[in-house]
Amino acid sequence: MRDPKQYPTALTIAGSDSGGGAGMQADTKTMQACQTYSTNVIVGLTAQNTLGVQGAHPVEPDVIDAQFASIMADFDVRAAKTGALFDAIRVQTVARAVKKYELSNLIVDPVMVAKGGASLLDDAGVAAMKEDLLPLALLVTPNLPEAELLAGMAIKTEADMVTAGNKIQQLGVPNVIVKGGHGDGPQVKDYVLLADQEFWLTGERIHTSSKHGTGDTLSAAITAYLAQGETLEAAIKEGHSYMNTIIAHPLNIGHGHGPLNQGNWEVQRNEI
Ligand SMILES: Nc1ncnc2c1ncn2[C@@H]1O[C@H](COP(=O)(O)OP(=O)(O)OP(=O)(O)O)[C@@H](O)[C@H]1O
Ligand SMILES: Cc1ncc(CO)c(N)n1
Secondary structure (H helix, E strand, O other): OOOHHHOOEEEEEEEEEOOOOOHHHHHHHHHHHOOOEEEEEEEEEEEEEOOEEEEEEEOOHHHHHHHHHHHHHHOOEEEEEEOOOEOHHHHHHHHHHHHHOOOOOEEEOOOOEOOOOOEOEOHHHHHHHHHHHHHHOOEEOOOHHHHHHHHOOOOOOHHHHHHHHHHHHOOOOOEEEEOOOOOOOOEEEEEEEOOOOEEEEEEEOOOOOOOEOHHHHHHHHHHHHHHOOOOHHHHHHHHHHHHHHHHOOOOOOOOOOOEOOOOOHHHHHHHO
């Protein structure tokens, strides 16, 4: 266990989920569980629960700027991640701040659609993400539908995941994880394409309705381990192991896509 006095600081730049399962709330709980302190730039509010997104309300760009300014005036941010960014204006506002504050350990989780189907990034936002944000990122972590949009191709096979990863890398981001949670089969396979190597991360597919916020949780865990000074490869492997552990210990909350239990991780790990 890390001495809490030694916790590094990370930053999540994301949307709030009033249901507490995904977005900013998933990120903050994950970072805390992974022994990293979490600061928050809220890019938008969602009225959301386990059944879906009932409303999405982006925050004004000057309020996004003000949150960055407050955080950067006080904290030593070692790594950052983005989540729901809603539209091109917010993507560009975040990209400007990433440049201004020289946030080099940046993970972009290109959140586009919530589990119930609601859009969390419009088409112009996707274009701005490709053009303005991905070239600033260290790592991007699309799920299969997001990878299809970013790569401009259909993904049906593992070979397609490899091709899509390479196409996304050509957008200017050196490291890519194409997540396989949306596939089928007894195993979930994530394709990891790093600047200097490639590998697959494999886990048993858990059959559970408590999967709300899995992508946010994976990218937040990787961000937390990066903030601790891990190499990217080690941070990805540790983040994946954390994800694999907690998805096997679901909570029974809400009437739809239930949340994960990001906390209490050491206990969960010892139960396996
Ligand atoms: N049923 C499952 N069993 C085990 N691991 C899973 C399962 N579903 C997803 N994962 C893992 O969770 C992580 C997130 O994958 P996924 O493809 O679900 O992301 P996502 O669609 O962005 O999630 P969300 O939209 O809910 O935030 C990956 O590491 C994936 O391997
Ligand atoms: C606010 C927010 N961010 C991300 C996701 C994707 O999990 C979600 N459902 N809601």
